[in-house]
Amino acid sequence: MSTQQRRRVLLAILTVPLVLASACGGGGGESGGGGGDGGTVELTLAHSYTEQQPQHRCGAQVIADEVAAANVGLTIQVFPASQLGGDADRIQSVISGDIDMDIQGASALGAVHEPMSVVDAAYAFDDGEHLARFFASDASKELTDGFAEATGVTVLGAWSAGARHFTANQPIRTPEDLANLRMRFPNSPQFLMNAAALGANATEVAYEELYLALQQGIVDGQENPIVNIASQNLGEVQDYLSLSGHQENSNLILVGPRWNELSPPQQEALSKAVEKAVAQVPGCVEEDEARLLEEWRSSGEFQIVEDVDVAAFRAKVEPYLRANLSPEQLAVYEAIRGSAA
Structure with missing residues (x-):
């Protein structure tokens, strides 16, 4: 069964209890009316981890648990590990309302709002x-409002899932390495721009094919946060982990059109759950990074x-970005840098 077919089956299954709850409510009003008629609104939350x-x-899982504990007639069903499709597919499904919530990296979102x-x-x-701090301020x-206006999707919060680092079969200490x-x-414009800015020769390989590509020598190295490096067992096919910290691995928590159907108490409960x-x-x-680094050592x-020369990488990257970002992108970059401590 293809990803598209699997997603349709899962969403069809999830729709059944909502339809039954509506039918049994006897004139209970809108589907997002807060469960006042005894029904419960169920949202789907997808991600790739x-x-x-x-x-x-x-x-x-914390979001789902906190929403359930709030007892406002709202529940969240979580679909991990790209069960409802890859990042590019899922953001389109959130926009269309086929998936209610998603956890996405910013690069994938650039495809719908540069x-x-x-x-x-x-x-x-x-x-x-x-x-x-930037997303809480x-x-x-301007960025999140522009995204909502362009897509109809609301950003409820954001976190970093760790800095991204290089792995290879030789150490990487400077851009020359x-x-x-x-x-x-x-394979996204921003990641490929990052590669050029860092001085890397980028090769595009799907995440799911990364281990095999490294094992077979199709690529010499890669970059990912530590928790992703561990989940892919890349230590089996790479010798060196160089702590370049060249990018924060962003995760944005998104909610699509169903947000506007939720009652104020449900919106508040969901917002507080995301904050937690x-x-x-x-x-x-x-904690995971500290444990994994100790295990690997x-x-x-x-x-x-x-002993990566981070200052040398930074000095190479910033002028490249300023010269190659579009005016609209550069305004976002300036806002981010302006919010630095």
Whole structure:
């Protein structure tokens, strides 16, 4: 069964209880009326991470649990591991209302609103706290309002799931070390711009095919946050992990048109649930990263390269971005840098 077919089947199944609840309500009004007629509104929440990763454990699952505990006639059904499609497919499904909520990286969102992609620009943020602070402040309002106007999708919050780092079969300490390596980057305009800015020779490989591509030597290295590197077992096919921290791995929590159908108490409960998840995910990521780095140091699965010349990478990246971002994108970049501590 294809991804599209599986998604249609899952959504059809989820629709049945909503239809039955509406039929039994006897004139209870709109579907988002807060459950006052005894019915419950159920939202679908999709993402691409495994159930073991902090984006699910401390993010999506916390949102679902907190909403259920609020007892406002609202529940959330979580579909992890790209069960409802890949990132590009899911954002279109959120816009159309086929999926109610999603957790997405900013680069994928750039396909439907280009300025959003800048959130994933190399070294745009100083760290994860900077990213969280930006989205919690008025500095992000023009960006998120523009995204909502263009797509009908509301950004409820954002977190960083850790910084992205390089792996390869040789250490990467300076931009010059990337010169002769074929480095896998995700296939999105912002990631490919980042590769050029960093001095990397980008090769596009699907995330699901990354392990095999490294094993077979199709690519020499790649970049990902530590929790993703672990989930893909890349230590089996790569020798060095170079802590470049060249990009914060963004996750935005989105809700589509169903947001406008929810009652004020339901909207408040969902917003508070997202706030709690946004507060918890970075700590969970930090704990996972510390544990994994210690395990890799002890086992020798990775040689950890800590003396990366981050200043040299930053000095190379910023002028490239300023010269190649569109005026609208550059305004977002300026707002992000202006919110740095």
